[in-house]
Amino acid sequence: MWLRLKALIIKELLAVLRDPRSRFVLIMPPLMQLLIFTYAATLEVKNVDLMVLNRDGGYWSGELVRRLEGAPTFRSIRFTRDPEALHRAIDEQQVIAAIGIDAGFSREISAGRPASVQLILDGRRSNASQIVGNYVSQVVSTLGGETPAGEQAAALTPALVERNWFNPNLDYQWFIVPSLIAEIGMLIALILTSLAVARERELGTFDQLMVSPLSAREILLGKLIPPLLLGLAQMTFFVVAAVFFFKVPLRGALLPLYGSGLFFLASVVGLGLFISSLCKTQQQAILGAFLLLVPATTLSGFATPIDNMPGWLQPLTYLNPLRYFLVVAKGVFLRDLPLSEIVLQTAPLALIALVTLSAAAWLFRRRME
Amino acid sequence: MSGKVDRSGLEAAMRPAARLKRIGALIGKESKQIMRDPSSILIALVLPLILLFIFGYGVSLDARQTRIGLVIESPSAVTEELAASFDGSRYFSVQRASDRRTFETALVEGRVRGIVVIPAAFTEDVSAGRQPQVQLLLDGGEPNTASLVDGYVRGVLAGWAQQRAVAAGAAAEPAISVAPRYWFNAELESRNFLVPGSVAIVMTLVGTLLTSLVIAREWERGTMEAIMATPVTAGELLIGKVVPYFVLALLSMTLCVVLAVFQFGVPLRGSLIALYILSATFLIPALGQGLLISAATKNQFLASQVALVSAFLPAFLLSGFIFEIGSMPWPIRLLTHIVPARYLIPGLQSVFLSGDVWPLFLTNMAAMLVIGAVFFLLAARNSRKRLQ
Numbered sequence: 001m002w003l004r005l006k007a008l009i010i011k012e013l014l015a016v017l018r019d020p021r022s023r024f025v026l027i028m029p030p031l032m033q034l035l036i037f038t039y040a041a042t043l044e045v046k047n048v049d050l051m052v053l054n055r056d057g058g059y060w061s062g063e064l065v066r067r068l069e070g071a072p073t074f075r076s077i078r079f080t081r082d083p084e085a086l087h088r089a090i091d092e093q094q095v096i097a098a099i100g101i102d103a104g105f106s107r108e109i110s111a112g113r114p115a116s117v118q119l120i121l122d123g124r125r126s127n128a129s130q131i132v133g134n135y136v137s138q139v140v141s142t143l144g145g146e147t148p149a150g151e152q153a154a155a156l157t158p159a160l161v162e163r164n165w166f167n168p169n170l171d172y173q174w175f176i177v178p179s180l181i182a183e184i185g186m187l188i189a190l191i192l193t194s195l196a197v198a199r200e201r202e203l204g205t206f207d208q209l210m211v212s213p214l215s216a217r218e219i220l221l222g223k224l225i226p227p228l229l230l231g232l233a234q235m236t237f238f239v240v241a242a243v244f245f246f247k248v249p250l251r252g253a254l255l256p257l258y259g260s261g262l263f264f265l266a267s268v269v270g271l272g273l274f275i276s277s278l279c280k281t282q283q284q285a286i287l288g289a290f291l292l293l294v295p296a297t298t299l300s301g302f303a304t305p306i307d308n309m310p311g312w313l314q315p316l317t318y319l320n321p322l323r324y325f326l327v328v329a330k331g332v333f334l335r336d337l338p339l340s341e342i343v344l345q346t347a348p349l350a351l352i353a354l355v356t357l358s359a360a361a362w363l364f365r366r367r368m369e
Numbered sequence: 370m371s372g373k374v375d376r377s378g379l380e381a382a383m384r385p386a387a388r389l390k391r392i393g394a395l396i397g398k399e400s401k402q403i404m405r406d407p408s409s410i411l412i413a414l415v416l417p418l419i420l421l422f423i424f425g426y427g428v429s430l431d432a433r434q435t436r437i438g439l440v441i442e443s444p445s446a447v448t449e450e451l452a453a454s455f456d457g458s459r460y461f462s463v464q465r466a467s468d469r470r471t472f473e474t475a476l477v478e479g480r481v482r483g484i485v486v487i488p489a490a491f492t493e494d495v496s497a498g499r500q501p502q503v504q505l506l507l508d509g510g511e512p513n514t515a516s517l518v519d520g521y522v523r524g525v526l527a528g529w530a531q532q533r534a535v536a537a538g539a540a541a542e543p544a545i546s547v548a549p550r551y552w553f554n555a556e557l558e559s560r561n562f563l564v565p566g567s568v569a570i571v572m573t574l575v576g577t578l579l580t581s582l583v584i585a586r587e588w589e590r591g592t593m594e595a596i597m598a599t600p601v602t603a604g605e606l607l608i609g610k611v612v613p614y615f616v617l618a619l620l621s622m623t624l625c626v627v628l629a630v631f632q633f634g635v636p637l638r639g640s641l642i643a644l645y646i647l648s649a650t651f652l653i654p655a656l657g658q659g660l661l662i663s664a665a666t667k668n669q670f671l672a673s674q675v676a677l678v679s680a681f682l683p684a685f686l687l688s689g690f691i692f693e694i695g696s697m698p699w700p701i702r703l704l705t706h707i708v709p710a711r712y713l714i715p716g717l718q719s720v721f722l723s724g725d726v727w728p729l730f731l732t733n734m735a736a737m738l739v740i741g742a743v744f745f746l747l748a749a750r751n752s753r754k755r756l757q
Contacts, residue, residue, distance in 0.1 A: 021671040029678045040686050040697045043430070043513050047695040060545075075695075090552060092729045093715055114542035123554025124718040126562055127430045128693045133549045134520050140547050141527065150544030152537070157530035158451075158491075158503040160523060165476060167509030175512050195670060283582055284408040286673040290578075291411060295419055299427050303691070305514060307436075308429040327479065334510045341478050 004214055008222030009229075016192065016226065025191065030184045030234060034241065037180055041303075042172045045131045047075040051089050051098040054079065058106020064117070064143055068099075073135050090122055097121045097132045112149045166334040177246045178333040179302055181238045182264070182325045186296065189231040189265050190289050193272030196223050198285035216365050224269055224357070231265040232258070242333065252332035256342045263349040264325040270356025271321075277363040296320050301327075324349050391601050395609025402583070403613055412579050417571040417621045418628070424563040425633045430691075434462045435518055438472030438484040441465065445492040454529045455485065460521040469506070482508045483518045553638075553722040561636075564629045565721040566690040569710045570681070571625055572648060575618040576655030577662070577680040578673065584610055584663035585672035603752050607745070611656045618655070622648050629721070639720035643730060647716045650734045650741075654709035655680070657744025664751035684710035712736045 016022040050068065054061050069077055078095065080086055089095045100118035108115040119136055121129035145154030167174045200206035209219055235258070242248045271292065279285040299309070300322040306314055317323050324345040331337030331345075403409045439455055441448045444467070455463050464481070466472060475481045486504040494501040505522055507515040531543060554561045587593040596606060626644065629635040637644075658680055666672045686692060687701065688710035694702060705711050712733035719726045 021666075021668055024671060025674045029674055032678050033682065036682065036686055036701065040701050041692055042696055043692065044696050045693055049695075091719075091723065091726050093719075109545065114544060114546065116542075116546040116548055119547050119549040121549055121551050123551035123557065124562055124715075124722045125689075125693070126551065126554050126557045126559055127691075129551060130557060133547075133551075137547045137549070138523075140545050141543065144544035144546075147544040153530050153534035153543065155498075155500055156495075156533050158501045158526050160503055160505055160526060162505045162507060162519060164507045164509035164515055167512060167515075170509055170512040170515055172512050175510065191674075199670070281408075282669050283406070283586060286582065286669065287408040287412050287579075290673075290677075291416060291419070294416070295423055295427075298423050304428050304430055305511065308433070309427050313427055330510055331479075335477050335479075337477070 005218050005221055008214060008218065009225050012196070012222055012226040013229065016230065022192075026188065026230065026234070030188065030238075033184055033187075034177075034180060034238070038173050038176050038246065041176055043127070043131075044172065045128050045135075046073060048073050048097070048132055048135075049076050049078070049095045050074050051078045051080060051086055051095045052101070053081065053083065053086050053098065054101045055103040056101045056105035058110075060106040060109045060115075060143070060147070061101045064101070064140065067139050067143060068136070071135065071139060073132070086120070090120060093122065093124075095122075096125065096129055097136065099136065109147045109149070112147075114149065173246050174248050174334060175330065177238075177242045177248050178330045179326055181235055181242065182322055182329045183297055183300075183302055184238065185231055185235055185261065185265060185325070186268050186322050187293060188234050189227050189268040190272045190275075190293060191286075192227040192230060193223065193269045194275040194279075194285045194289040195282060196227070197273065197276035198279050198282045201280070202282050217361070220273070220361055220364055223273060224266075227269050227272070228262070228265050231269075232261065235261055248333055250333055251336040254332075256339060257328065257332040260325060260328045260342055260346040260349065263346050263353055264321055264328075267321040267349050267353035267356055270353055270360050273360035274356055274363060277360060277367055296322050299323075318348065319352070321349055321352050388605060392605050392609050392612075395596075395601065395606065396612050399610060399613040403617060409579060409583070409617075413575050413617050413621050414624065416574060417625050420567050420571055421564060421625055421628050421633070424567040425560055425628075428559075428563060430559045433460060435460060435483070435514065435521075436462050436464070436481045437518065438469075438475065438481045439463050439465045440469045440472065440484060440486045441467060442487065442489040443492065447492045447495050448487050450532075451487060451491075451526075451529050454525050454532075458521065458525050460518075461525075476506065476508055479508065479510070482511060482514050483522070485522060560633060561722060562718055563691075564625075564633050564635050565717040566688075566714055568622055568625045568629070568648075568717055569651070569688065569690065569713045570684050571621050572618050572651060572713075573655055573680050573684040573710055575614060575621050576652050577659040578676040579617075580611070580614045580656055580659030581662035581666075581672040581676045582669055583614075584660065585666055585669045588663060588667035589669055603749055607660060607749060607752070611660065614656060614659070615649075615652050618652050619645070619648060635721055637721055638723060639725045643725045643727075644717075644720045647713060647720065647730060647734065650737050651709060651713040653741030654737050654744055657741045657748060658709070660748035661744050661751065664748050683708040687711065688714050690714050706736075707740060709737055709740050 016026070052065055054065065065077065068074055078089070080089075086098050090098055098120045100120070105115050105117070117140060119133060121133050123129060144150040145157075164170055197206065200209065214222070239250070239254070243250050272289065275288045275292065276285050279288055297303075299313070299317050300320050301317070302322065306317055306323070309317070327345050328337065328342055331341065439452060441452060452465065455461055464472075469484055469486050472481055472484045476484060484506040486506070488502060488504065491501045491503070503526060505519065507518060509515055551557055584593070587596075597603075601609075626637070630637050659676065662672050662675050662679070666675055684690070687694070687705045687708045690710070694705050694711070697705070716730050716733055719729060
């Protein structure tokens with residue numbers, strides 16, 4: 001049995017590696033994702049354009065504008081005297097925010113009376129404008145602390161001493177690169193396997209496999225092991241890139257990462273085999289895999305925290321293998337996650353792998369008979 | 370003699386009526402193929418439902434009730450007041466302890482996202498009129514959440530200080546207050562911009578992924594060559610292939626809009642005409658890209674992967690849908706200019722949330738048309754060249 005299995009595994013690996021198209025899939029999408037994701041996927045807001053309508057000519061409004069100009073977040077500040085122009089600039093998305101300062105602003109402050117500035121933000125991009133709103137508020141409240149009326153409250157405000165654990169400068173790449181190891185591992189393993197059977201069936205070579213002396217179990221193992229190996233190779237490439245190219249600190253041990261990764265890949269390969277035994281054509285398999293990938297990536301805690309999801313939706317994420325391995329991958333890199341916690345996250349993966357692989361085997365046998 | 374017959378046959382074949390008839394036949398054939406394949410329907414109708422569901426309910430950038438640990442090293446009336454401010458914040462779900470070590474493992478394991486420490490000297494500093502200190506340990510492993518928590522903690526501290534100042538006889542308002550007004554989306558629902566944005570994703574899926582896949586299959590099976598051997602010209606063939614998917618994409622778009630408005634309560638403040646004009650314009654580059662991919666790869670598997678990398682991911686990541694283009698490094702900012710979805714997203718968000726902003730729409734539509742023309746030209750060249 002082992003000899004036959006080995007032959008089948010080698011054949012499968014060669015089928016993938018010799019085919020220029022499969023090689024493309026193994027190399028290009030992961031590489032593109034690695035480069036684009038790591039550099040583009042940031043929720044920071046930079047290079048913001050701002051408009052100011054200043055009806056006050058005094059010291060305090062001038063000081064406010066100077067501070068906004070000095071803040072690294074803002075790229076350019078445009079001035080206008082015309083409320084209509086301000087309206088248009090927001091409407092046409094030339095600026096994301098506009099500040100209005102009333103006449104008498106400086107006079108009020110100098111007299112020790114409370115003053116206010118208006119801030120108009122483009123709610124169509126509510127996330128970015130919320131962050132811009134926070135930046136502006138911070139600049140304004142710092143300035144407020146220096147005014148005659150504000151000094152008292154400013155002296156009372158506790159000084160905040162912060163320390164960011166695991167990632168002192170909140171470097172976004174430290175977060176995204178380990179996440180990508182998990183996300184792309186899923187993509188590759190799922191696409192390779194879901195296509196494995198469907199393509200053979202469409203080309204008719206699946207019948208050849210069935211009339212060979214291989215048993216159903218051997219065929220299944222032969223379809224299972226090559227994507228696992230390729231997935232692990234891919235993971236290794238990403239770990240190396242993370243450590244040496246992106247300089248993400250690797251604080252935990254690699255062995256638990258690979259151990260957990262193996263169960264993760266097995267659960268995904270099980271899903272892929274399940275899809276491909278359900279599908280009749282390659283097109284169906286590709287679209288089926290896609291249909292699974294989109295919710296699996298978005299509802300995994302990859303882009304947005306699971307905690308932000310509504311309560312009734314959160315239990316659904318327990319079915320998602322990516323959810324668990326994301327915690328492990330990020331944890332091993334940045335947090336030196338304790339082994340007990342890794343085991344806790346890997347146990348559900350083992351269970352999912354068991355279920356999906358048995359389901360795939362069952363479906364496989366039924367289709368063969 | 371035979372040359373003459375050929376030419377009159379050719380002339381007959383080039384007549385507009387014959388052209389229209391052939392295009393009609395191609396469209397009919399393609400439409401039947403779509404209807405008969407369950408996976409096309411899955412992508413065109415089920416996937417939009419799933420995506421809208423995800424963006425309507427699942428993906429939220431609004432952090433609420435983040436779990437934090439609050440450590441009060443020596444409790445007093447003053448620290449109790451500050452603790453109450455934290456309890457009262459809608460952004461936090463607070464657990465308390467008297468020693469920071471209680472929460473340190475929880476921070477490593479991600480069960481709390483931050484630890485606020487009110488040190489032993491706090492009460493003394495406040496009563497002595499010195500500026501007190503508060504420490505904050507954040508989970509830098511989740512940088513987004515960390516910066517949000519940081520901002521919220523600052524807000525709580527400032528609010529508490531303001532309360533104390535008022536109690537001490539200062540004015541109730543801060544010295545300079547900011548009155549932020551969020552136009553078009555006063556409640557700041559991230560759903561209100563995610564749901565319109567996902568319409569662009571759905572149209573990219575139907576227009577580019579599905580189209581490239583189906584046409585690549587024809588190349589793969591050799592049926593494309595069979596069609597090309599008939600009097601159909603390359604241009605007619607492209608039109609015949611593209612029109613059914615154009616209609617299908619607009620159908621999915623309509624489905625999304627109906628759901629967005631009636632299920633998710635996203636306002637539709639602009640006109641439907643603007644929405645359809647924008648969408649139809651977007652489909653030109655989207656379908657052109659699908660055609661180009663299929664003609665260049667001639668293989669389903671490869672086509673699907675190229676469409677994924679060159680259309681789906683950019684529509685997601687490089688279009689301003691979730692991530693601000695202005696924040697990206699300049700080489701990537703440059704790259705976003707050839708992503709068709711980049712020009713659709715602002716239009717969609719405007720049609721839904723603010724209304725018809727024609728100056729914005731027209732410049733974006735012009736950009737989409739240019740990109741579309743380039744894609745179609747390349748696709749036509751690729752289809753012809755391969756045949757010879």
